[in-house]
Structure formats: C-alpha cells, structure tokens
Amino acid sequence: MRDVVVVGGGIVGLATAYEVLRRRPGADVLVVEKEAEVARHQTGHNSGVIHAGVYYAPGSLKARFCTEGAARTREFCTEHGIPFSDTGKLVVATTPVEVARLADLTERARANGLALTSLTGAELREREPHVSGLAALHVHATGITDYAAACRALASEVVAAGGEVHTSTAVTSIDEGTDGVRLGLDGGSDGSGATSETARRVVVCAGLQADRLAAMSGVNDGPDAFRIVPFRGEYFRLPASRGDIVSTLIYPVPDPELPFLGVHLTRTIDGGVTVGPNAVLGLSREGYRKGSVDLRDLADLARFPGTWQVARTHWRTGLAEQRDSWSRRGYLRLVQRYCPELTLDDLLPEPAGIRAQAVLRDGTLVHDFLLRRTERTVHVCNAPSPAATSAFPIARHIVDVATAAA
Numbered sequence: 510m511r512d513v514v515v516v517g518g519g520i521v522g523l524a525t526a527y528e529v530l531r532r533r534p535g536a537d538v539l540v541v542e543k544e545a546e547v548a549r550h551q552t553g554h555n556s557g558v559i560h561a562g563v564y565y566a567p568g569s570l571k572a573r574f575c576t577e578g579a580a581r582t583r584e585f586c587t588e589h590g591i592p593f594s595d596t597g598k599l600v601v602a603t604t605p606v607e608v609a610r611l612a613d614l615t616e617r618a619r620a621n622g623l624a625l626t627s628l629t630g631a632e633l634r635e636r637e638p639h640v641s642g643l644a645a646l647h648v649h650a651t652g653i654t655d656y657a658a659a660c661r662a663l664a665s666e667v668v669a670a671g672g673e674v675h676t677s678t679a680v681t682s683i684d685e686g687t688d689g690v691r692l693g694l695d696g697g698s699d700g701s702g703a704t705s706e707t708a709r710r711v712v713v714c715a716g717l718q719a720d721r722l723a724a725m726s727g728v729n730d731g732p733d734a735f736r737i738v739p740f741r742g743e744y745f746r747l748p749a750s751r752g753d754i755v756s757t758l759i760y761p762v763p764d765p766e767l768p769f770l771g772v773h774l775t776r777t778i779d780g781g782v783t784v785g786p787n788a789v790l791g792l793s794r795e796g797y798r799k800g801s802v803d804l805r806d807l808a809d810l811a812r813f814p815g816t817w818q819v820a821r822t823h824w825r826t827g828l829a830e831q832r833d834s835w836s837r838r839g840y841l842r843l844v845q846r847y848c849p850e851l852t853l854d855d856l857l858p859e860p861a862g863i864r865a866q867a868v869l870r871d872g873t874l875v876h877d878f879l880l881r882r883t884e885r886t887v888h889v890c891n892a893p894s895p896a897a898t899s900a901f902p903i904a905r906h907i908v909d910v911a912t913a914a915a
C-alpha cells in the first residue's frame with residue numbers, strides 16, 4: 510500500500526507531492542495524471558504571472574499564501590534554473606468609477622504590505638508612453654515565469670526523492686475503507702488498461718474535474734454540492750513589432766464582484782506580449798478550441814441550479830463577454846481603453862486557457878480555496894488564481910489538513 514497518492518499533475522498536485530516528500534523523506538508517494546504530460550490544463554494555459562497579492566482581503570489565507578508563494582516561487586525558479594522576471598505591474602483606471610475603485614485597491618494592497626507607487630495620468634504616460642488612464646497603481650513585486658517548466662522541475666524532484674509520477678493514468682473510482690483508499694485507474698503509459706492502487710491517504714488536485722472526483726468520495730452531494738463551471742480565458746498575442754509597446758504588465762481595475770482580473774497586457778517569459786484573458790462561460794471543460802462543446806459537461810451545467818443562478822445574476826456581464834469573444838473588434842475595445850493605439854491587426858491567435866470555477870447550488874462563485882475531506886482523502890475543490898503563484902503554501906496547508914485527524 511502506498512503512503513500517499515496525489516491525483517493531478519498540475520502545480521497544486523505536484524507541489525503537494527513535493528511537500529509530502531520534503532516532510533517525510535522515503536515515503537511511498539505516487540502522482541497520477543490522466544494526460545500524457547504534466548501541466549496540460551490550467552497550469553500550462555495561464556498568464557504566467559507571479560502575483561504580488563494586491564486584491565485579497567488583508568490577513569486572509571489567500572493574501573498570506575500569495576505573498577509567501579511568490580517568494581517561494583522565485584526561490585524555486587532560482588534553484589532550478591527556471592526563468593523568471595520581476596516586471597512589476599500597473600493597474601490602470603480609465604473612468605472616474607475605476608479611480609474610486611483603484612483608491613480602495615491601493616488601501617487593500619498597502620494593508621497587504623506591498624511596495625506601491627500611485628501615479629497620476631501624466632506620470633503614467635511618462636512611464637508608459639503607449640498607455641493612457643486617469644490614474645494608476647504601480648505594484649513593484651509582480652513578476653512572470655513559466656509554470657509548466659516549474660511543474661516539470663517539481664515532477665523531477667518528486668522522482669529524485671523516490672516518488673513516482675504516472676502520466677496517461679486517469680482515476681475512475683475512489684473507494685475508501687477503514688484501512689486505506691482504493692483508486693480505480695484507467696490507462697497507464699505502458700497501455701496496461703484498468704488497474705488500481707491503494708493508499709493510506711489520497712489528495713485530489715483535479716482542477717477542472719474536481720467536482721466529479723469529490724463526488725466519487727461522497728463529499729459533493731446535497732445542499733453543499735458544488736460544480737466546476739468552466740470559464741474560458743481567451744488570449745491574443747501581439748506581433749513582434751509591438752514587443753516594446755509596454756515595459757511592464759498592464760491591468761485594468763477589476764470589478765470587485767467578479768473573480769477575474771480583466772483583459773490585461775502581459776509580458777511573457779519568452780519575450781512576447783499577450784492580451785487577455787477574457788472570461789466566457791465554456792461549454793467544454795477541456796476543449797480549448799473556440800466553439801468546443803462537450804455533451805457531458807453541457808448536461809452537468811444545465812442540471813445544476815447554481816449555473817442558472819449565476820446566469821441570472823451576471824447575465825449582463827456574461828452577454829458582453831460573449832459578444833467580445835466572438836467579435837475581435839469588441840475584444841480590441843477592452844484593451845484600447847488603456848492602450849488606444851493597438852489595432853485589429855495586432856491581435857494574433859494564441860491558445861485559450863480554461864479556469865475551473867467552483868459554483869455552489871445557490872449560484873455563489875467561490876472566490877477562495879475550498880477543501881473537503883473524508884477520513885483518508887482531501888479534495889481541493891477550488892484553487893483559483895493566484896493558485897499557481899501560491900502553490901507552495903497551498904501544498905503545505907493541504908498536507909497539514911491531510912495529516913490532521915478527520
């Protein structure tokens with residue numbers, strides 16, 4: 510019997526396996542990942558930003574994890590030769606309402622202990638000649654990296670410490686008994702088909718499939734049930750000729766009601782600049798092509814009362830996002846609010862990402878990390894942004910929960 514099986518080879522699962530082995534050298538740890546490689550879903554399709562922790566309630570787990578996670582991410586990257594860059598970022602207000610929201614955000618960021626500089630519109634223009642706004646907040650501690658490379662390094666560390674990482678292996682059932690947990694598995698890189706593993710503890714970090722795996726453990730029923738609602742984040746890439754249009758990352762002021770940060774200009778670690786992501790309801794959890802529909806995912810969305818409640822509450826924003834997703838002109842307008850000289854020709858294709866957003870039956874969009882557990886399993890039900898930045902402290906927290914008595 511294994512000591513620990515971790516389900517999911519995204520950054521949260523791999524950081525968890527790494528943390529278990531750091532605490533208990535020699536433990537028998539297995540990571541199972543259904544794709545042929547690690548980091549194929551959210552972790553490999555994100556903006557690559559090392560967030561500083563501007564947006565989160567001071568003292569909250571999310572705020573603490575972000576600050577600590579950003580420092581650990583930089584350390585890990587340094588130790589493993591993974592490129593990262595301390596770019597800083599500017600949050601730009603373009604309307605009087607956003608100026609007021611930016612003032613609130615500045616207070617929050619200050620309470621989170623961040624180094625900041627407030628800029629007037631003229632100072633912003635001086636610093637970023639191609640960006641315009643009424644005011645801006647310069648957040649010094651934001652950076653960028655390559656989270657897929659971090660995952661590959663974590664997987665190597667797990668193996669070097671005596672653990673195993675089995676890719677192309679999907680968990681199909683979870684049966685918990687008094688002595689251990691039996692996982693039904695499908696696949697295996699050797700084509701072995703249906704097999705099983707037993708473990709004393711199981712930690713499930715399944716991202717876009719989190720609700721289905723939680724249901725296998727019986728922790729996703731009744732009034733507390735949640736569903737993963739996929740929100741596509743569509744990106745474009747600027748042409749190389751626009752590579753110097755911004756020297757830092759440029760973010761709009763987010764709507765405090767929504768868990769997304771708005772379409773931003775992000776310098777990427779490979780030297781490019783991406784535009785995005787938007788946030789459009791997805792009809793396929795893992796279908797990255799535009800217009801992808803998965804009938805099972807669609808049926809799950811339609812059957813869940815929370816989906817309809819989200820639609821009722823956010824229909825106006827949802828429709829606007831859909832319109833701007835299908836019309837490049839609409840999408841362009843979002844970024845032209847702060848970078849007016851970009852044109853349609855500047856929006857080159859770039860793969861989308863899909864966020865796993867947990868939604869409760871009453872339509873609440875869960876903003877925070879959400880864990881559920883049984884005697885021997887811990888399920889990470891919601892690990893939204895900035896969970897890539899915060900993966901190391903999240904992993905520590907998960908292992909604390911997993912080793913505490915149920």
Ligand SMILES: Cc1cc2nc3c(=O)[nH]c(=O)nc-3n(C[C@H](O)[C@H](O)[C@H](O)COP(=O)(O)OP(=O)(O)OC[C@H]3O[C@@H](n4cnc5c(N)ncnc54)[C@H](O)[C@@H]3O)c2cc1C
Nearest residue numbers: 517519520521543551552555556558680716742862896898
């Ligand atoms: C568009 C976008 C932009 C973002 N930008 C940022 C950013 O700039 N900075 C930041 O900090 N965060 C960002 N995030 C958030 C961040 O990427 C995620 O919070 C983080 O990657 C979550 O990691 P994870 O390991 O929980 O999930 P994932 O990376 O999705 O990993 C889950 C894994 O579980 C596997 N799995 C699922 N079901 C099974 C099964 N049955 N058996 C075996 N394996 C299974 C999947 O194949 C997958 O590999 C962004 C997210 C998106 C989508």
